[in-house]
Amino acid sequence: MSSASADHPRDGLGPDLGKVFGPSHADGGPELVQLLTPEGELREHPDFSFDGSIEDVRGFYRDLVLTRRVDTEATALQRQGELGIWAQMLGQEAAQIGSGRALLPQDMAFPTYREHGVAWCRGVDPLNLLGLFRGVDQGAWDPRDNNFGLYTIVIGAQTLHATGYAMGMQRDGVVGTGDPERDAAVIAYFGDGATSQGDVNEAFIFASVFNSPTVFFCQNNQWAISEPIERQSRIPLYQRALGFGFPGIRGDGNDVLACHAVTKAALERAREGSGPTFVEAYTYRMGAHTTTDDPTRYRLSDDLEHWKLKDPIARVEAYLKRGGHADDAFFADVQVESEGVAERLREGCRSMPDPHILDIFEQVYAEQTPELALQKQEYAAYLDSFEGAAQS
Amino acid sequence: MTQITLSRAITAGLRKAMEDDPKVLIMGEDVGKLGGVFRVTDGLQKDFGEDRVIDTPLAESGIIGTAVGLAMRGYRPVCEIQFDGFVYPAYDQIVSQVAKLHFRSMGKLPMPMVIRIPFGGGIGAVEHHSESPEAQFAHTAGLKVVACSNPVDAYWMIQQSIKADDPIVFFEPKGRYWEKADLDESATPLPLFSSRVVAEGTDATLLAYGPKVKTCLEAAIAAADEGRSLEVIDLRTLSPLDLDPVYESVRKTGRAIVVHEAVVNLGMGSEIAARITEDCFHSLEAPVLRVGGFDTPYPASRVEEEYLPDLDRVLDAVDRSLAY
Numbered sequence: 001m002s003s004a005s006a007d008h009p010r011d012g013l014g015p016d017l018g019k020v021f022g023p024s025h026a027d028g029g030p031e032l033v034q035l036l037t038p039e040g041e042l043r044e045h046p047d048f049s050f051d052g053s054i055e056d057v058r059g060f061y062r063d064l065v066l067t068r069r070v071d072t073e074a075t076a077l078q079r080q081g082e083l084g085i086w087a088q089m090l091g092q093e094a095a096q097i098g099s100g101r102a103l104l105p106q107d108m109a110f111p112t113y114r115e116h117g118v119a120w121c122r123g124v125d126p127l128n129l130l131g132l133f134r135g136v137d138q139g140a141w142d143p144r145d146n147n148f149g150l151y152t153i154v155i156g157a158q159t160l161h162a163t164g165y166a167m168g169m170q171r172d173g174v175v176g177t178g179d180p181e182r183d184a185a186v187i188a189y190f191g192d193g194a195t196s197q198g199d200v201n202e203a204f205i206f207a208s209v210f211n212s213p214t215v216f217f218c219q220n221n222q223w224a225i226s227e228p229i230e231r232q233s234r235i236p237l238y239q240r241a242l243g244f245g246f247p248g249i250r251g252d253g254n255d256v257l258a259c260h261a262v263t264k265a266a267l268e269r270a271r272e273g274s275g276p277t278f279v280e281a282y283t284y285r286m287g288a289h290t291t292t293d294d295p296t297r298y299r300l301s302d303d304l305e306h307w308k309l310k311d312p313i314a315r316v317e318a319y320l321k322r323g324g325h326a327d328d329a330f331f332a333d334v335q336v337e338s339e340g341v342a343e344r345l346r347e348g349c350r351s352m353p354d355p356h357i358l359d360i361f362e363q364v365y366a367e368q369t370p371e372l373a374l375q376k377q378e379y380a381a382y383l384d385s386f387e388g389a390a391q392s
Numbered sequence: 393m394t395q396i397t398l399s400r401a402i403t404a405g406l407r408k409a410m411e412d413d414p415k416v417l418i419m420g421e422d423v424g425k426l427g428g429v430f431r432v433t434d435g436l437q438k439d440f441g442e443d444r445v446i447d448t449p450l451a452e453s454g455i456i457g458t459a460v461g462l463a464m465r466g467y468r469p470v471c472e473i474q475f476d477g478f479v480y481p482a483y484d485q486i487v488s489q490v491a492k493l494h495f496r497s498m499g500k501l502p503m504p505m506v507i508r509i510p511f512g513g514g515i516g517a518v519e520h521h522s523e524s525p526e527a528q529f530a531h532t533a534g535l536k537v538v539a540c541s542n543p544v545d546a547y548w549m550i551q552q553s554i555k556a557d558d559p560i561v562f563f564e565p566k567g568r569y570w571e572k573a574d575l576d577e578s579a580t581p582l583p584l585f586s587s588r589v590v591a592e593g594t595d596a597t598l599l600a601y602g603p604k605v606k607t608c609l610e611a612a613i614a615a616a617d618e619g620r621s622l623e624v625i626d627l628r629t630l631s632p633l634d635l636d637p638v639y640e641s642v643r644k645t646g647r648a649i650v651v652h653e654a655v656v657n658l659g660m661g662s663e664i665a666a667r668i669t670e671d672c673f674h675s676l677e678a679p680v681l682r683v684g685g686f687d688t689p690y691p692a693s694r695v696e697e698e699y700l701p702d703l704d705r706v707l708d709a710v711d712r713s714l715a716y
């Protein structure tokens with residue numbers, strides 16, 4: 001704390017930066033919204049509370065375990081050569097399940113490439129996520145089927161799409177009507193690194209001046225590949241929101257109840273027409289950036305050990321057990337179910353049909369061009385010439 | 393003589409440039425501690441410090457825009473764009489600022505900057521990691537564009553690019569990063585903006601750069617088995633083009649085929665074909681043919697082998713040319 005103040009001496013020209021702690025803090029800092037401690041104990045917060053039932057918490061537990069299983073299975077599939085690459089979600093399950101379960105069916109979500117838990121909450125078949133990583137397609141699901149956008153690899157681009165989509169909702173009269181079945185909002189997912197991109201800052205500005213129903217959900221997992229959060233910011237990310245003209249909140253990203261409560265409040269605010277909110281889910285990327293990355297080159301295993309103690313699943317399990325909210329049979333059932341999910345993913349991945357080169361010519365335009373149709377025809381003839389040669 | 397991979401050759405070239413000139417800086421995402429996602433800048437931050445090898449915030453427009461300011465201040469920034477498909481957030485800075493400052497200042501403001509872009513496909517990557525955007529930069533007046541195809545050229549060309557006073561977009565064939573060659577650091581390199589005949593032949597001329605040079609050399613070997621003699625030219629520089637050796641070759645062979653991974657439509661091949669036609673019209677036995685990517689976005693990796701021009705497609709074009 002004191003070293004941070006020394007770094008930012010007050011010079012009378014601006015806010016007292018000595019009051020903040022830099023962008024990261026061992027415990028997330030004093031303004032961290034936490035409702036469930038790493039030990040699994042409930043905690044009161046003056047502004048936020050979890051308003052769900054025990055049944056909901058059990059549901060979260062199931063989501064957390066099953067999506068972690070999807071994630072570890074996909075990682076294993078990459079190791080076996082079935083996927084070209086995989087972006088692990090490990091450690092970020094609570095941020096994704098908590099926020100994903102706060103969405104209503106009419107809300108829209110715009111993901112990065114790591115939102116496997118959110119996809120699950122939206123009802124996207126986990127198998128669909130594998131296509132991109134296996135190299136058979138580039139997403140290929142229809143975002144309208146589950147109100148879940150395509151995975152976006154270009155950092156930050158989707159935050160603008162989310163804002164524009166929310167502006168569309170405003171024009172369609174589905175914001176601030178007071179009808180809970182009708183009012184809708186958009187959530188944009190992005191990482192800490194993404195907050196440096198121009199697109200993301202422009203999204204903040206558009207959302208702010210048009211008061212669009214956009215929730216900016218930043219999973220601060222402390223790393224952008226090899227670069228620590230300090231390379232993107234000198235203040236806690238959630239504090240940036242104020243400068244753009246809307247509120248920012250930092251939630252414990254490993255606490256599914258806090259993530260749910262904070263996101264729910266932000267979504268409600270958006271749906272009622274009060275504009276955007278920035279939610280920073282303070283968490284940690286427990287795995288590598290992707291399966292091609294080697295984090296031992298740039299970070300200390302001490303950090304990892306520290307964050308292991310804050311595991312998003314262990315605390316829910318501890319809470320359910322301690323309060324007698326779930327018995328052994330419940331945990332055993334979830335375990336069995338997770339094995340089933342993994343097996344289905346394995347089989348489904350291995351039997352995914354390869355794409356056909358000639359199909360790519362049909363994907364480019366809504367209205368096919370004569371030039372491209374001709375290219376397809378010529379290439380088909382070229383491929384046929386080999387078949388002929390092989391047969392003769 | 394040392395055996396060195398293409399990526400390591402660039403590392404060695406960068407290191408040499410940094411030793412020779414304290415104004416040379418390296419900037420980019422993950423270039424410092426990690427040494428870049430392809431390890432091209434491996435070890436440089438450790439040896440030259442964080443002031444000279446800068447891990448930047450995650451913002452390409454920021455990288456190139458601040459490099460403009462650093463260049464104005466007398467530095468020679470070497471910016472890494474992590475993958476071809478991520479250059480576009482910086483496109484405005486490159487095209488509207490970097491490319492035009494010399495012109496706008498009536499020559500008072502040089503922009504010595506190198507923008508390194510690993511490009512091309514064939515590595516089984518997800519979208520935005522396999523593209524070939526070189527023509528978009530070659531089309532922009534004020535930028536110079538080069539592409540290396542082998543470790544030896546990579547070593548020299550990166551140093552020459554850093555020494556140049558104009559902004560240079562430096563394309564690295566990422567699919568060839570691991571290919572090896574003997575490097576003689578005491579040799580005299582070819583001038584930067586020159587093409588080179590890399591295989592001599594008499595029946596047709598293959599023109600390529602970056603990753604496709606090797607494909608063309610392999611095609612020449614395969615064609616030789618069938619009694620056909622192909623000349624191969626490594627273009628090396630895409631803007632300016634160095635076409636005199638090309639014209640000379642085409643006057644000899646009467647046939648030219650341009651090969652690149654980028655889409656054919658308005659790709660480098662279009663300009664080269666037009667110029668060959670203008671200069672060698674009376675020597676041509678066949679129209680200049682182009683072999684390249686189809687006019688679609690780069691596809692999912694499981695079909696990239698069929699998408700990318702390979703040896704068979706080059707030989708097919710040779711057949712078509714010879715059939716005229």
Ligand SMILES: Cc1ncc(C[n+]2csc(CCOP(=O)(O)OP(=O)(O)O)c2C)c(N)n1
Pocket residue numbers: 114153154155190191192193194195221223224225285289421450452474478481
């Ligand atoms: C415009 C752009 N530049 C660079 C990259 C390469 N890249 C992929 S992920 C990444 C780091 C992203 O960090 P962050 O936003 O914190 O998200 P995280 O991956 O940690 O979830 C980078 C630099 C990219 N995908 N897009």
